[in-house]
Amino acid sequence: MNESATAVAADEHAAGRYGGLSVGAWRWIGALVLIGLAVVLPFGLSKYHVFELTLVMIYAIAVLGLNILTGYNGQISLGHGAFFAAGAYTAAILMHHYGVPYWATVPPAALICFVLGVLFGLPALRFEGPYLALVTLAMALATPQLLKYFDNWTGGQQGINLVKPLPPASLGIDRDRWLYFVALVVLLLAIRIAANMLHGRTGRAWVAIRDQPIAAAAMGIDTARYKTLAFGTSTAFTGVAGALAAIVIGYVSPEGYSLFLSISFLVGSAVGGIATIGGAIVGGLFIQFVPNLANDISDAAPGAIYGLAMLLFMYAMPRGVVGSLGPWLARSMRLIQPHRPDIQNK
Amino acid sequence: MHQFSQQIFSGLAAGAIYASLALALVMIYRATELVNFAQGEMAMFSTYIAWSLVNGGVPFWAAFVITLVVSFLGGMAIERVLVRPVENAPVLAAVVVTIGLALIFNSLAGWIYSYTVQDFQSPFPDRPVLGALITTRDLGVIGVTLVMLFLLFAFFRFTATGLAMRAAAQNPESARLCGIPVGRMLAIGWGLAATIGATAGIMVAPVLFLDPNMMGGVLVYAFAGALLGGITSPLGAVIGGLIVGVTENLVGTYLIASQLKLTVAFALIILVLVFKPNGLFGTAIVRRV
Numbered sequence: 071m072n073e074s075a076t077a078v079a080a081d082e083h084a085a086g087r088y089g090g091l092s093v094g095a096w097r098w099i100g101a102l103v104l105i106g107l108a109v110v111l112p113f114g115l116s117k118y119h120v121f122e123l124t125l126v127m128i129y130a131i132a133v134l135g136l137n138i139l140t141g142y143n144g145q146i147s148l149g150h151g152a153f154f155a156a157g158a159y160t161a162a163i164l165m166h167h168y169g170v171p172y173w174a175t176v177p178p179a180a181l182i183c184f185v186l187g188v189l190f191g192l193p194a195l196r197f198e199g200p201y202l203a204l205v206t207l208a209m210a211l212a213t214p215q216l217l218k219y220f221d222n223w224t225g226g227q228q229g230i231n232l233v234k235p236l237p238p239a240s241l242g243i244d245r246d247r248w249l250y251f252v253a254l255v256v257l258l259l260a261i262r263i264a265a266n267m268l269h270g271r272t273g274r275a276w277v278a279i280r281d282q283p284i285a286a287a288a289m290g291i292d293t294a295r296y297k298t299l300a301f302g303t304s305t306a307f308t309g310v311a312g313a314l315a316a317i318v319i320g321y322v323s324p325e326g327y328s329l330f331l332s333i334s335f336l337v338g339s340a341v342g343g344i345a346t347i348g349g350a351i352v353g354g355l356f357i358q359f360v361p362n363l364a365n366d367i368s369d370a371a372p373g374a375i376y377g378l379a380m381l382l383f384m385y386a387m388p389r390g391v392v393g394s395l396g397p398w399l400a401r402s403m404r405l406i407q408p409h410r411p412d413i414q415n416k
Numbered sequence: 417m418h419q420f421s422q423q424i425f426s427g428l429a430a431g432a433i434y435a436s437l438a439l440a441l442v443m444i445y446r447a448t449e450l451v452n453f454a455q456g457e458m459a460m461f462s463t464y465i466a467w468s469l470v471n472g473g474v475p476f477w478a479a480f481v482i483t484l485v486v487s488f489l490g491g492m493a494i495e496r497v498l499v500r501p502v503e504n505a506p507v508l509a510a511v512v513v514t515i516g517l518a519l520i521f522n523s524l525a526g527w528i529y530s531y532t533v534q535d536f537q538s539p540f541p542d543r544p545v546l547g548a549l550i551t552t553r554d555l556g557v558i559g560v561t562l563v564m565l566f567l568l569f570a571f572f573r574f575t576a577t578g579l580a581m582r583a584a585a586q587n588p589e590s591a592r593l594c595g596i597p598v599g600r601m602l603a604i605g606w607g608l609a610a611t612i613g614a615t616a617g618i619m620v621a622p623v624l625f626l627d628p629n630m631m632g633g634v635l636v637y638a639f640a641g642a643l644l645g646g647i648t649s650p651l652g653a654v655i656g657g658l659i660v661g662v663t664e665n666l667v668g669t670y671l672i673a674s675q676l677k678l679t680v681a682f683a684l685i686i687l688v689l690v691f692k693p694n695g696l697f698g699t700a701i702v703r704r705v
Contacts, residue, residue, distance in 0.1 A: 203451065205689070207636065208682035208685075212679040212682060337512050374519070377523065380512050380515065384510075388506060
C-alpha cells in the first residue's frame with residue numbers, strides 16, 4: 071500500500087468512515103443484507119424448517135421484550151412466560167369466541183399486555199433483585215393454574231384449537247411461508263421500535279435508573295414512571311410474541327406456559343447478550359434449537375446437555391454472544407486499519 | 417379447634433423443611449449475593465444418594481451421615497469448579513449457571529435412578545401423639561431441623577472458621593486483607609448449604625416420595641420463606657419458612673381447596689412484601705451514590 075492510500079485510510083478512520091462510507095451506512099448495508107437473506111431463506115428450506123425459524127423470530131421478540139426490562143432497566147423477571155401466555159390467550163379468545171381475524175388480534179394483545187405490565191409494574195416498584203425475581207416467579211407458577219381455573223374462557227385443560235390462517239391467494243405462497251413473513255415483519259418492526267426507544271431519551275433514562283438509581287432520580291428522572299413504562303413496554307413486546315405464537319402454532323393450552331418457558335426467556339436473553347438488541351435473535355435461536363440438539367445428542371439425559379450448554383456459553387461469553395463478540399468485532403475493525411490515525415497525523 | 421391446631425402442627429413440619437432450604441439459600445446469598453436455583457435439585461440428588469445407600473443395606477442413620485459428608489464435599493467441589501468461573505461475571509451469567517446446574521442434576525437423577533417415584537422409608541414411626549395433635553414423624557422432622565439449626569448457630573458463633581466465614585460474607589476485601597482465605601470460605605459456604613439441603617431432602621422424601629422433580633415446589637416455598645424473613649437474615653429465613661409452611665397448610669384447609677392454593681399462598685406473601693419490602697427481619701440496604 072502506498073503512502074497516499076495509507077493517508078486516505080487514516081483520514082477516513084478519523085472521520086469514522088471505512089472504504090468511503092460512514093459507520094451508519096455500513097450498518098444499514100449489513101442490516102439490508104441480513105433482511106435480504108431472511109427473505110430468500112424460506113424458499114430454500116423445508117416447510118418444517120420454515121416453521122422452526124418462524125418460532126425463532128417469535129421467541130426473539132419475546133426475548134427482546136425481556137431484554138428491555140432486565141437488560142436496560144435492571145429489573146429481573148422470571149415471569150415473562152405469564153405475559154407470553156396473556157398475549158397468546160388474548161389472540162386465541164378473540165379468534166375463537168369472537169371470530170376476529172388473526173392479524174387484528176395482535177394489537178389488542180399488545181395493549182392488554184401493556185396494561186397488565188403497568189399494573190404489575192406498580193407494586194414491583196417496591197421490589198428489587200431477588201424480591202422481584204420471587205414475585206415474578208410466583209406469577210409464572212400461577213399462570214397455568216389460573217388458565218385452568220377460568221375454563222369457560224380458556225377451555226381449561228384442553229386449551230383452544232385455532233384455525234390456522236390462510237395466506238392471501240394473490241401471493242401464491244403456502245401457509246407456513248406466509249406466517250414466516252408475518253413474523254419477520256413484526257420482528258423488524260419490534261426491533262425498529264425498540265431501537266428508537268432505547269437510543270432515545272427513554273432508553274437513556276432506563277439505563278441511568280439501572281446503573282445509578284439515586285443519581286438518576288436526583289437528575290430529575292421520574293424513576294417510578296420510567297420503571298413502570300419499562301415494565302409495560304417489555305410485556306407488550308412479549309405479549310405480541312405470545313399472540314403470534316398462538317396464531318402460528320394454532321393451539322394454546324395451560325401446559326405450554328409453565329415456569330420453564332419463563333426461564334427459557336431469561337436464559338435466552340443472557341446467552342444472546344443482555345442489553346443488546348441483536349442478542350434477542352441469538353436468544354431465540356438458542357431457545358428453539360438447543361433443547362432439540364440436546365435431544366439428538368443424548369436421549370437419556372437431554373436436560374443435562376441443555377444445562378451443560380448454558381454453562382459453557384456463560385463461561386466462554388459471560389456477557390452473551392452479542393455482548394462479548396460485539397466489542398471483539400469493533401477491536402478487529404480497528405486492527406484492519408494500517409496505522410493509528412492520531413499517531414499518523416503528528 | 418382441634419383440627420386447627422393439627423393443621424398448624426403439620427404446617428410447622430412442612431415449614432421446618434422449607435426453613436432448612438431457605439437457610440441454605442440465605443447462606444449462599446449472603447456470601448455471594450446469588451440466589452442458587454440449583455439448591456433444590458442438589459438436595460434431591462443428595463437424597464438419592466441416601467436412598468441408594470439405604471437400599472444397599474446401610475443402616476439409616478449411617479447413610480444419613482455419609483450423605484451429609486458427601487454433600488458437603490460435593491457442594492465445595494461445585495463452587496470451586498463450576499461456579500467460580502462466573503464469580504466476577506455479570507449477575508445474570510451466574511444465575512444462568514445455577515439454572516443450568518439445576519437442569520443437569522435433574523436430568524442426571526432421572527437418567528441414573530429413572531423418573532419412577534420411589535418410596536423412601538422414614539426413620540421415625542408414623543404414630544399420632546400429644547392427643548393426636550401431631551405425628552411422631554412430624555415431631556422427628558421438626559427435631560432434626562432444630563438440632564441442625566442449633567449446630568449451625570454454634571458453628572457460626574463459637575468457632576474460628578465460623579467467624580472467618582461471617583467476615584468473608586460481610587466484607588470480602590477487608591477479610592482478605594486480614595488473611596482470611598475468602599475463596600475457601602465461599603467453598604465451605606456452598607458445602608454447608610449442600611449439607612443443609614441434603615438434610616431437608618432426606619426429611620421431606622418420606623412425605624413427598626422420591627422422584628427427580630420432588631424439590632421443585634419445595635424450593636419455591638423455601639425461596640418465598642427466605643424472602644419473607646428477609647434474604648439477609650438467617651433467623652428470618654427459618655421463621656419465614658415456618659410461616660410459609662403454616663400459611664400453605666391453612667390456606668389449603670380453610671380458604672380454598674382447589675389448585676389455586678399455591679396462587680393464594682403467594683398472593684398473601686406478596687401482600688406482606690408490599691408492606692415490608694425487605695422482608696420481616698431483613699435490613700434495608702442503604703446505598704451511597
